[in-house]
Amino acid sequence: MLFPSIFARLEENRWNLGTDIRWQDFDASKLTERQLHGIKMNAILEWSAMPTAEMFLRDNSHDADFSAFISIWFFEEQKHSLVLLKYLKQFAPEFCPTEEELSAVRFSFDSAPPLESLALHFCGEVRLNQWYRCASAYHDEPVIRQIYSTLANDEARHARAYLDYMRKSLKSKTREASLAFAKIGVLMTNARLNKAMHPTNLHVNKRLYPDDTVNGRLPDPEWLEHWLSNEIRFDSQWEKKVELGILSNLSGLLGHEFPNSHALRSYHKHLTKTAAAA
């Protein structure tokens, strides 16, 4: 069981929302209204961990170890939302999301293959780690810079925890897990498909289509794309870091070298063919 060691690791790195953030350093002159709008959208995006946790618990009723981990993951993601909400409430209350805006991103996700969801969220955390690093560098206001960098470190630890569960799954379901992880890796490293390749951009409920992506249910559905391209400027250099993070970890996990996304695509094709032949 991985839960006890992951619990200990995350506990060791736990930060305090009241005392570890240097709230006293706030400098209103270094902040724009557009940036506050972005912080509001991020606070709502983090709130969407709620339906994701509900999905994980429902789809992993067979896996008590992973389900136990989701309790910490859910707690930490809600804390991410809370620290951004606290920032807005304290320094720009007019930008605080309403409860209705937060509730809009809580909707039921269709059942999904658990191994694919696992890999999807591993990739999502790798990406979010880089988005937040980039956001921290972009901002000038010291408190929000510190918040984004604190969240980035948490997202990196989440990625590692998901990776630990991927490694565990490979031991018991080698072929099925390899196929699922390679498939999702191909999807999430295909930057040409969509720069914002993140779980919050995926359609997750057929009945609600097309109103079934978390991003589409934000008060400003166009925000994420604009934030990435025109505000924090998440360019090809940053995108490269996401791709490298995913590919190097998948290389270690699957025991094959993936120097680029093309190599992973070929590996996935090979696995698919072998599985079909079997």
Ligand SMILES: [Fe+2]
């Ligand atoms: Fe988060």
Ligand SMILES: [Fe+2]
């Ligand atoms: Fe996370």
